Amino acid sequence: MKAVVTVIGKDKPGIIASVSGLLAEHSVNIEDISQTIMSGNFTMLMYADLKNSDLSLAALADLLNDLGKRIGVSIHVQHEDIFNAMHKI
Amino acid sequence: MLSNKEIFETIDMVEKEHLDVRTITMGISLIPCIRESAKDTAQACYDRICSYAENIVKVGDALEKEYGIPIVNKRVSITPASLLTANFSGQETVLAKKLDDAAKNVGVDFLGGYSALVQKGMTAYERSFIESIPEALAITDRVCSSVNVGSSKSGINLDAVALMGEIVKRTAKRTEATDGFGCAKLVVFCNAVEDNPFMAGAFHGVGEAEKVINVGVSGPGVVHYALKNNPDADISQIAEIIKKTAFKITRAGQLIASEASRRLNAEFGIVDLSLAPTPVMGDSVAHILEEIGLERVGTHGTTACLALLNDAVKKGGVMASSKVGGLSGAFIPVSEDYGMIEGARCGELTLNKLEAMTAVCSVGIDMVAIPGDTSAETISAIIADEAAIGMINNKTTAVRVIPVPNKGVGDFVEFGGLLGRAPIMAVQKASAAKFIRRGGKIPAPIHSNKN
Numbered sequence: 001m002k003a004v005v006t007v008i009g010k011d012k013p014g015i016i017a018s019v020s021g022l023l024a025e026h027s028v029n030i031e032d033i034s035q036t037i038m039s040g041n042f043t044m045l046m047y048a049d050l051k052n053s054d055l056s057l058a059a060l061a062d063l064l065n066d067l068g069k070r071i072g073v074s075i076h077v078q079h080e081d082i083f084n085a086m087h088k089i
Numbered sequence: 090m091l092s093n094k095e096i097f098e099t100i101d102m103v104e105k106e107h108l109d110v111r112t113i114t115m116g117i118s119l120i121p122c123i124r125e126s127a128k129d130t131a132q133a134c135y136d137r138i139c140s141y142a143e144n145i146v147k148v149g150d151a152l153e154k155e156y157g158i159p160i161v162n163k164r165v166s167i168t169p170a171s172l173l174t175a176n177f178s179g180q181e182t183v184l185a186k187k188l189d190d191a192a193k194n195v196g197v198d199f200l201g202g203y204s205a206l207v208q209k210g211m212t213a214y215e216r217s218f219i220e221s222i223p224e225a226l227a228i229t230d231r232v233c234s235s236v237n238v239g240s241s242k243s244g245i246n247l248d249a250v251a252l253m254g255e256i257v258k259r260t261a262k263r264t265e266a267t268d269g270f271g272c273a274k275l276v277v278f279c280n281a282v283e284d285n286p287f288m289a290g291a292f293h294g295v296g297e298a299e300k301v302i303n304v305g306v307s308g309p310g311v312v313h314y315a316l317k318n319n320p321d322a323d324i325s326q327i328a329e330i331i332k333k334t335a336f337k338i339t340r341a342g343q344l345i346a347s348e349a350s351r352r353l354n355a356e357f358g359i360v361d362l363s364l365a366p367t368p369v370m371g372d373s374v375a376h377i378l379e380e381i382g383l384e385r386v387g388t389h390g391t392t393a394c395l396a397l398l399n400d401a402v403k404k405g406g407v408m409a410s411s412k413v414g415g416l417s418g419a420f421i422p423v424s425e426d427y428g429m430i431e432g433a434r435c436g437e438l439t440l441n442k443l444e445a446m447t448a449v450c451s452v453g454i455d456m457v458a459i460p461g462d463t464s465a466e467t468i469s470a471i472i473a474d475e476a477a478i479g480m481i482n483n484k485t486t487a488v489r490v491i492p493v494p495n496k497g498v499g500d501f502v503e504f505g506g507l508l509g510r511a512p513i514m515a516v517q518k519a520s521a522a523k524f525i526r527r528g529g530k531i532p533a534p535i536h537s538n539k540n
Contacts, residue, residue, distance in 0.1 A: 004091075006100055034093060045093055058154040076100060078157035080091075085344040086337045087095040 009073025011042035107310035109159040114286035116293035116301040127180035131187035138191040146196040166291035167202035171218035178217035185225035192231040201291030203234040209243040223259040226271035233289035239279035239476040245531035254469030272491040279479035301358035302350040306342030335405030361415030362406030366426035368509035375428025387438030396449035418451030424511035453487035458511040470521035
């Protein structure tokens with residue numbers, strides 16, 4: 001299953017390391033990653049594949065949410081279908 | 090591949106603009122649960138609801154987490170209960186209590202369908218059922234009731250209209266301790282639809298399948314935000330922006346609806362393309378109208394702006410969903426909409442203007458608090474006016490008014506949560522009692538003769 005991970009928050013060292021570290025720990029493969037500063041905010045976007053992961057999407061969402069709270073950014077992970085549904089015909 | 094802009098647009102819709110799926114409602118046929126006695130029927134209904142809807146909350150919560158779209162309510166609608174209680178008139182509330190228990194057991198916030206359809210005539214068991222509504226709403230927390238009193242095909246049952254004025258008054262009296270809260274769970278319809286997922290008017294029509302998932306989408310904040318970003322658009326561009334936004338919102342609803350029905354092993358019923366407000370700031374239909382260019386909702390021009398909004402929402406939504414139904418349009422419940430509350434509080438939005446607005450949108454005079462001393466006949470007359478608008482225009486209209494006991498114009502009533510708060514609005518002074526007491530039926534309009 002493909003998911004989209006988004007991270008939004010104040011820029012600081014180590015954000016990508018913590019998020020990708022957590023994903024690696026649970027065998028979530030990162031297929032694409034982009035990062036930019038948008039209106040002063042750090043924004044990162046990852047396409048992730050959960051095919052070999054030991055976690056369900058819901059469980060991963062909880063872990064990433066906790067991580068976000070710890071490092072002071074907002075992290076979402078969503079099934080890619082929601083974006084396809086809303087933006088592609 | 091998706092662009093970053095598209096992905097962050099969706100995130101913003103949820104985070105900043107209150108995009109949500111307002112409700113996943115499971116419609117359940119309870120016809121097979123009819124037994125000889127009240128006790129046995131109630132138990133059979135309870136068992137079926139608890140078994141069919143056992144996982145609705147769990148599935149709703151899982152979908153919310155996986156897709157990142159809040160699913161605010163999970164609900165159940167049932168076969169109009171008046172059809173289930175025909176064998177035991179006078180003991181209908183036994184069923185009501187058990188329905189409430191079932192709703193609590195499966196964890197849904199409301200269960201709709203304590204309902205009767207009497208648009209063309211009323212049987213003795215239906216009259217008895219309707220008489221039980223005030224008590225049923227007083228002794229239950231989550232049961233919602235509706236009565237259909239008219240249709241474009243059959244006209245308006247004025248006897249039922251007269252009775253419902255009384256029932257609304259009795260419900261207010263019976264729930265006096267909570268400011269007539271029972272009336273917030275009671276809707277009087279003309280042209281009621283059988284697949285409406287929204288409360289308090291949801292019921293599961295007899296033409297429906299055994300177990301159906303209907304989904305109501307929302308998102309007035311998203312539309313408001315999109316218009317805000319285009320301050321200089323002309324009115325045709327405004328319509329286009331609303332259409333595009335409604336399309337995206339509805340596609341999210343369509344995805345959730347099809348996934349929810351799959352996981353719950355139910356038929357996918359419909360997506361209701363509605364803009365349903367909540368009392369929080371930034372989730373208001375009134376504010377969309379004000380963004381279009383009204384200083385305050387309720388002023389001249391409100392009806393025109395609302396007509397445009399309602400139509401554009403339907404046009405955008407209809408292509409986004411494989412099955413559209415329910416009420417599908419903009420809702421204008423006064424107590425549940427921050428901007429409507431303000432409009433009513435400062436006197437710009439009156440009951441008469443609301444009535445005009447209901448001619449161009451779904452659904453009707455909704456969540457309007459009126460003085461506690463309003464007569465039953467006046468409430469019936471408000472219902473009759475709304476039913477007439479629905480009947481002539483081939484649309485659903487409804488009345489959900491709360492004659493708040495011991496309160497008058499200038500007072501406020503608080504219902505809390507999604508039901509919000511409302512100023513008591515003035516009703517007309519002159520009596521319509523003679524008209525209401527005439528009884529009989531208002532004949533169906535000429536254009537109902539289409540065969």
